[in-house]
Amino acid sequence: MLFADSExxxxxxQTARAYFADKYPAERLYAIERGDSAVAASDVRELADLGxxxxxxxADAGGGGIAMLDAAVVIDECGYAAAPVPLAASNVAxxxxxxxxxxxxxxTKIASGTTFVSVASGTRLRGGAAGGxxxxxxxxxxxxxxxxxFGNRAAVVLAPLRVDGDRAFAAVALDGCARDExxxxxRRDFAHLRFDGDASLARVMATGAEAEAMHERCDALFTAFAxxxxxxxxxxxxxxxVEYISQRVQFGQPIAKFQAARHRAAELLMQAETVRxxxxxxxxxxxxxxxxTREIWLAKHWAIRAVERTFQVSHLxxxxxxxxxxxxxxxxxxxxSALAVRAGGMGEMVDRTLEPLGVAAARR
Amino acid sequence: xxxxxxxxxxxxxxxxxxxxxxIVTPELIDEIVRSGFETRGPATVxxxxxxxxxxxxxxxxxxxxxxxxxxxxxxHAFNYVMAYRRLPVPVVTLNTVAPTLMWIGSEEQKREYLPxxxxxxxxxxxxxxxxxxxxxxxxxxxxxxxxxxxxxINGQKIFTxxxxxxxxxxxxxxxxxxxxxxxxxxxxxxxxDAKGIEVRPLGxxxxxxxxxxxxxxxxxxxxxxxxxxxxxWYYMTTQLDFERVAISPVPHLERLxxxxxxxxxxxxxxxxxxxxxxxxxxxxxxxxxxxxxxLKTASMVANGQVPVYEASLLKVLSNEARARMIAxxxxxxxERALVRAGCAGGFTDVAxxxxxxxxxxxxxxxxxxxxxxxxxxxxxxxGLGLAR
Numbered sequence: 117m118l119f120a121d122s123e124x125x126x127x128x129x130q131t132a133r134a135y136f137a138d139k140y141p142a143e144r145l146y147a148i149e150r151g152d153s154a155v156a157a158s159d160v161r162e163l164a165d166l167g168x169x170x171x172x173x174x175a176d177a178g179g180g181g182i183a184m185l186d187a188a189v190v191i192d193e194c195g196y197a198a199a200p201v202p203l204a205a206s207n208v209a210x211x212x213x214x215x216x217x218x219x220x221x222x223x224t225k226i227a228s229g230t231t232f233v234s235v236a237s238g239t240r241l242r243g244g245a246a247g248g249x250x251x252x253x254x255x256x257x258x259x260x261x262x263x264x265x266f267g268n269r270a271a272v273v274l275a276p277l278r279v280d281g282d283r284a285f286a287a288v289a290l291d292g293c294a295r296d297e298x299x300x301x302x303r304r305d306f307a308h309l310r311f312d313g314d315a316s317l318a319r320v321m322a323t324g325a326e327a328e329a330m331h332e333r334c335d336a337l338f339t340a341f342a343x344x345x346x347x348x349x350x351x352x353x354x355x356x357x358v359e360y361i362s363q364r365v366q367f368g369q370p371i372a373k374f375q376a377a378r379h380r381a382a383e384l385l386m387q388a389e390t391v392r393x394x395x396x397x398x399x400x401x402x403x404x405x406x407x408x409t410r411e412i413w414l415a416k417h418w419a420i421r422a423v424e425r426t427f428q429v430s431h432l433x434x435x436x437x438x439x440x441x442x443x444x445x446x447x448x449x450x451x452x453s454a455l456a457v458r459a460g461g462m463g464e465m466v467d468r469t470l471e472p473l474g475v476a477a478a479r480r
Numbered sequence: 481x482x483x484x485x486x487x488x489x490x491x492x493x494x495x496x497x498x499x500x501x502x503i504v505t506p507e508l509i510d511e512i513v514r515s516g517f518e519t520r521g522p523a524t525v526x527x528x529x530x531x532x533x534x535x536x537x538x539x540x541x542x543x544x545x546x547x548x549x550x551x552x553x554x555x556h557a558f559n560y561v562m563a564y565r566r567l568p569v570p571v572v573t574l575n576t577v578a579p580t581l582m583w584i585g586s587e588e589q590k591r592e593y594l595p596x597x598x599x600x601x602x603x604x605x606x607x608x609x610x611x612x613x614x615x616x617x618x619x620x621x622x623x624x625x626x627x628x629x630x631x632x633i634n635g636q637k638i639f640t641x642x643x644x645x646x647x648x649x650x651x652x653x654x655x656x657x658x659x660x661x662x663x664x665x666x667x668x669x670x671x672x673d674a675k676g677i678e679v680r681p682l683g684x685x686x687x688x689x690x691x692x693x694x695x696x697x698x699x700x701x702x703x704x705x706x707x708x709x710x711x712x713w714y715y716m717t718t719q720l721d722f723e724r725v726a727i728s729p730v731p732h733l734e735r736l737x738x739x740x741x742x743x744x745x746x747x748x749x750x751x752x753x754x755x756x757x758x759x760x761x762x763x764x765x766x767x768x769x770x771x772x773x774x775l776k777t778a779s780m781v782a783n784g785q786v787p788v789y790e791a792s793l794l795k796v797l798s799n800e801a802r803a804r805m806i807a808x809x810x811x812x813x814x815e816r817a818l819v820r821a822g823c824a825g826g827f828t829d830v831a832x833x834x835x836x837x838x839x840x841x842x843x844x845x846x847x848x849x850x851x852x853x854x855x856x857x858x859x860x861x862x863g864l865g866l867a868r
Binding site: 118121383394400411417473474 | 481482484485486744745752757758760762768769772773775776779780782783789790793797853857859863864865866868
């Protein structure tokens with residue numbers, strides 16, 4: 117066993133850290149937050165050139181063919197930099213498409229940056245609660261997908277839907293759908309998508325039980341990568357806080373000399389380490405056997421609470437500085453709080469955790 | 481990263497469990513439960529001897545000392561299986577005394593003690609803490625003064641757990657009162673039947689008792705010195721880092737969780753209330769974290785690294801989780817969980833232990849083995865580089 121980066125992972129991490137630091141410095145992140153800048157098509161092409169949009173989809177299907185754990189290192193670093201780029205969504209989409217015959221061409225387009233595919237993951241759409249979901253009935257495709265990541269500019273979104281009453285999972289082209297801005301706690305590039313168009317816009321990838329399995333895989337990967345990305349954010353918040361309390365002088369000494377502050381910093385260390393290793397461990401289990409999703413839900417359950425604690429402690433230790441829009445902490449605490457809700461919230465994690473134990477009736 | 485748990489260890493766990501099924505008798509369980517899980521009764525000693533003869537106490541020991549030469553992960557797995565079943569292990573003798581003797585003991589000490597430890601013929605009690613030296617252990621005052629070929633010991637220890645039933649003390653004493661406090665401590669092996677030792681019981685909330693021990697001109701030969709004189713603090717702290725790995729908190733929590741799930745399933749049709757559902761899911765997620773972090777720490781040792789802040793992190797997380805989960809388990813089971821062992825109408829976990837007893841035991845680990853607040857300071861210092 118080795119709970120540390122392999123040589124290859126260390127190299128990936130180093131490359132990703134340098135790239136994100138260079139491309140997404142704090143000033144640019146503030147500008148994106150204000151709406152004065154955005155992740156542009158040229159930025160996405162750069163990610164494609166680096167091979168990061170379809171990292172672990174098999175090489176023979178047009179992907180990068182690297183291990184999921186190695187791919188996770190890039191997403192971890194994306195979280196560390198708080199870079200608002202579509203890595204998780206794009207990689208999950210490429211993985212799902214690569215698994216269906218007839219969709220390999222789509223993977224190639226994702227990898228090359230020619231088509232931007234997002235996923236309407238996931239968990240919040242289970243049962244069609246959010247916006248009623250999509251329905252293809254006869255020749256028409258109708259319905260709504262809410263808060264689609266990068267929905268303002270994606271060309272295709274992978275989503276569950278009902279086709280003539282049956283469950284299905286499809287690649288839905290967004291030509292002609294209405295896009296309403298869905299500005300969220302942390303993002304300006306999400307959108308609510310409203311459809312009333314031709315049914316041929318939805319290319320069905322799977323139906324029935326296969327669709328359900330695909331939806332499940334989508335949720336599992338999306339959640340796992342959300343926890344990995346959260347781990348990166350928690351690490352940066354930890355480092356930022358340690359640096360701050362080591363420099364900030366009150367009562368004649370750095371506040372890091374006060375035991376109360378030291379112990380709170382130790383609390384941040386515990387949160388960052390535990391989220392990191394449970395995330396990677398869960399993803400490794402899934403990589404070995406994709407029916408083994410249990411640790412993903414457990415890791416997310418823990419991460420949600422770790423985010424709550426880190427939010428409080430990091431802001432407390434930073435005082436007024438931490439809430440300033442010219443200081444990066446708020447970007448992280450907003451983004452990680454959104455991720456805590458987004459890729460499966462606490463209620464869903466409770467259900468996911470208890471269902472296989474046979475001790476509790478599911479709410480759904 | 482490589483998270484694969486070696487297949488041979490899974491096999492070892494299965495084989496060892498099957499082996500235990502064959503040798504754990506109802507008499508042994510009865511003795512363990514009746515003693516409040518603090519036994520060293522005849523059935524327990526016989527059980528330990530059997531484990532010793534069959535090679536389980538020396539799994540991780542080098543072959544030259546009669547051990548199995550296995551990696552520390554075997555020791556970890558052995559302790560896990562034993563702890564899940566709530567079976568007693570002579571913890572300090574196996575995890576503190578034996579490895580330190582192998583590391584820096586004299587040839588005579590190794591010959592004298594290691595074979596007997598391996599066969600469970602002798603047991604040690606640790607004498608570190610004093611009334612005025614707890615968290616600040618290096619301030620200990622019990623003195624050992626050299627007198628020719630002898631040391632003369634005077635002083636007092638507290639929380640000398642097991643001293644009433646052990647054979648030897650593993651005693652930390654001050655041998656140089658002039659040196660800085662960390663550099664004047666030595667370790668001596670002291671037979672508990674030596675003249676001048678008094679052992680007085682000190683009752684503790686989870687049952688049974690620990691001890692206060694008094695030393696009045698106790699004489700031991702200089703050959704009782706372990707390693708070099710005045711290097712004791714270094715030996716004690718180095719050993720502690722490794723010891724924490726052997727003692728995993730996870731099996732106790734898994735047993736608790738499995739017991740709760742089994743109880744809820746057996747209640748049949750009525751689904752648990754929402755609070756219970758939420759709490760159970762949180763327990764599952766917390767236990768998962770501890771399992772992963774426990775594996776991380778064990779794998780560091782197996783790879784020749786010394787977990788320092790990592791061991792502190794695991795200790796704080798696990799002990800606080802344990803105290804909280806026990807309290808929550810009482811809430812979930814309700815009033816049945818309040819009934820003490822031996823009375824009708826109570827509730828026991830899958831190993832026959834009551835939750836109310838575990839609640840009484842749960843504060844111990846918050847401060848035992850180094851207070852959690854000290855562990856937080858270790859994380860701040862070693863983990864984050866925050867200067868004091």
